Amino acid sequence: MIYIAPPSIEILRERLIGRGTENIETIENRLKIASDELKKIDFYDYVVVNDNLEEAINKTKNIILNETK
Numbered sequence: 001m002i003y004i005a006p007p008s009i010e011i012l013r014e015r016l017i018g019r020g021t022e023n024i025e026t027i028e029n030r031l032k033i034a035s036d037e038l039k040k041i042d043f044y045d046y047v048v049v050n051d052n053l054e055e056a057i058n059k060t061k062n063i064i065l066n067e068t069k
Contacts, residue, residue: 016031
């Protein structure tokens with residue numbers, strides 16, 4: 001399993017607010033879910049930090065390609 005993680009909860013908050021697609025209540029709920037998920041990060045086989053979208057895509061792609069060999 002691969003977990004795509006935000007660089008931090010604060011950056012995730014900024015990204016969600018910056019999109020302007022959700023109200024603050026929805027954003028706060030998503031942040032709570034993300035915080036809960038991060039507590040279970042050890043259950044994942046791989047963690048990719050989405051600090052740079054292009055790099056995160058390439059890392060995820062490489063994981064999938066290596067696992068399917």
